[in-house]
Amino acid sequence: MGSENEKPTFTRMKTGESTVIASHRMQFMPSAVILILGKKLVLQLKDFFLTMQEFFFFSLKAFMAFPKMIRYWRDVLDQATICGTDSIPIVLVSAISIGALLAIEVGNLLEDFGAKTMLGRSTALSIIRELGPLLMGLMLSARFGSRNGAELGAMQISEQIDALRAFGTDPIAKLVMPRLLAALIMFLPLTALSDFAGLQSAAYMADHYHKIDPGIFWNAVYPRLVAKDFVVGFLKAPVFAIIITLVSCFNGFSARGGTAGVGRSTIKGIVVSSGLVLIANFYVSKIVLENM
Amino acid sequence: MIELRNVSLKYGEKEILKKVSLTVCDNTIKAILGPSGVGKSTILKLMLGLIKPNSGQVLVDDTDITPLKESALYGIRRKMGMVFQGNALFDSLTISQNLGFFLRENMNLPEEEVNRRVTEQIQFAGLEGYEDQLPESLSGGMRRRVAIGRALIFKPHMILFDEPTAGLDPVSSKKILSLISSLRHHNNLGAVIVTHIIDDVFNVADSVAVLYQGEIIFDDVTEKLHESKHQFIQSILSDKILEL
Ligand SMILES: Nc1ncnc2c1ncn2[C@@H]1O[C@H](COP(=O)(O)OP(=O)(O)O)[C@@H](O)[C@H]1O
Numbered sequence A: 001m002g003s004e005n006e007k008p009t010f011t012r013m014k015t016g017e018s019t020v021i022a023s024h025r026m027q028f029m030p031s032a033v034i035l036i037l038g039k040k041l042v043l044q045l046k047d048f049f050l051t052m053q054e055f056f057f058f059s060l061k062a063f064m065a066f067p068k069m070i071r072y073w074r075d076v077l078d079q080a081t082i083c084g085t086d087s088i089p090i091v092l093v094s095a096i097s098i099g100a101l102l103a104i105e106v107g108n109l110l111e112d113f114g115a116k117t118m119l120g121r122s123t124a125l126s127i128i129r130e131l132g133p134l135l136m137g138l139m140l141s142a143r144f145g146s147r148n149g150a151e152l153g154a155m156q157i158s159e160q161i162d163a164l165r166a167f168g169t170d171p172i173a174k175l176v177m178p179r180l181l182a183a184l185i186m187f188l189p190l191t192a193l194s195d196f197a198g199l200q201s202a203a204y205m206a207d208h209y210h211k212i213d214p215g216i217f218w219n220a221v222y223p224r225l226v227a228k229d230f231v232v233g234f235l236k237a238p239v240f241a242i243i244i245t246l247v248s249c250f251n252g253f254s255a256r257g258g259t260a261g262v263g264r265s266t267i268k269g270i271v272v273s274s275g276l277v278l279i280a281n282f283y284v285s286k287i288v289l290e291n292m
Numbered sequence B: 001m002i003e004l005r006n007v008s009l010k011y012g013e014k015e016i017l018k019k020v021s022l023t024v025c026d027n028t029i030k031a032i033l034g035p036s037g038v039g040k041s042t043i044l045k046l047m048l049g050l051i052k053p054n055s056g057q058v059l060v061d062d063t064d065i066t067p068l069k070e071s072a073l074y075g076i077r078r079k080m081g082m083v084f085q086g087n088a089l090f091d092s093l094t095i096s097q098n099l100g101f102f103l104r105e106n107m108n109l110p111e112e113e114v115n116r117r118v119t120e121q122i123q124f125a126g127l128e129g130y131e132d133q134l135p136e137s138l139s140g141g142m143r144r145r146v147a148i149g150r151a152l153i154f155k156p157h158m159i160l161f162d163e164p165t166a167g168l169d170p171v172s173s174k175k176i177l178s179l180i181s182s183l184r185h186h187n188n189l190g191a192v193i194v195t196h197i198i199d200d201v202f203n204v205a206d207s208v209a210v211l212y213q214g215e216i217i218f219d220d221v222t223e224k225l226h227e228s229k230h231q232f233i234q235s236i237l238s239d240k241i242l243e244l
């Protein structure tokens, strides 16, 4: 019955053949393009979610390997030196320059309002809550993240990671867990250092550039700081540690295709982790400041 | 014994292995011959459980390893030693540290026993005097011998070689091949040799499987290779090296 109903429709279409074909031609191009683009999009989305799933399990395994920290304490120490001690210069340089700039610019601004005595407070807040941890995070993402991406990527393409597995060693416990733990431990003191250096350089600039007495500057800093300010700032350290280490290590582990592949995966690790650090910075501030 | 049963594997849309079946017996040397990119390394990784097939089974000593979890696979992998194509030595460790690395990692052996086994491998591979060098300062042939020593140190009963002579000069190749054939006589070891160089096959292998376009087109004792009528095998027999 159904087919009999369809037949007349078909013939009717045939009678208006020329118009059908004309309109069909006009629609053909865009619809084919949309179809191809759509297919591509679906494939990419599928790829994206597969990668996300892999990343999730990778992260889970890294955390589950924490009990093995006793066995790999040497690797943890090595990594703590690399991401902690060795990163001190770059963190100091960036914190000092931003602290100084902030003091000069904000000082100029406050001067217009005749509120120069507030310089200590405003720089302290922006450094401790935002700039100290953020700069530390970005610097470490470049320094520690690139090192992880390149080192693990090179190990991946030279089959060293396969070799670990082939001989019965869990590469995530051996390579990723120590990096994650070291970052979790070291990022806190690095944040403190970044805050301290930034504030000191701001105080120096306030004194020498704006002629604000250090006593007045620090008086506007210490008594006004509350627990919340430190929570916002220091909560970022472990969040950044997790983001930077896991993203860069994951990209290193996924390196494919020779030395160019290592380059690609290293770049991807840095770009993604820096982006995520910026996003996380915003959300940690928002969530803590709204809820405390 | 290692056995592949109807193993198929795809990377994305690309079909690498199509229902491959293959048996490697203990105490024999089996070669897998095929052009570059055909999936030879992939087969070795399947045997170790480093990757899983899309379908089919991989049996190691009659245990199907395809459903096993990573932690369960560690014990099984230790029955096999693997020599990777690029050696995969740890470039920040010295030769003796490379050799002892997995003993220290995965076996609770006393340090004297570890040192004893490391010395044994150093002697076997003829690496005396290079114990404290880094891999990068060694020649290609020596690095290959370190990789073989590292694979032997667990005393496996099967050893897997991925292109053992690729990239080596003829003299080093010969040394490696004689090392491989001495393994069976001295240690009663079975071996799988993956290669694209047909001379390797005739030099050491008891039997050979030829992998071509995802399928096994020949699987028999080495001598019978000449009797094969397959066009691809005929062409490689005349050209000696597969550069496809
Ligand atoms: N992880 C991977 N992802 C996608 N394709 C891969 C991967 N590993 C290998 N391949 C592809 O599988 C094919 C077989 O690879 P391989 O087993 O290394 O070949 P060979 O016989 O040279 O050892 C190659 O075409 C390679 O590009």
Ligand SMILES: [Mg+2]
Pocket (backbone or CB within 6 Å): B037, B040, B041, B042, B085, B162, B163
């Ligand atoms: Mg290969």
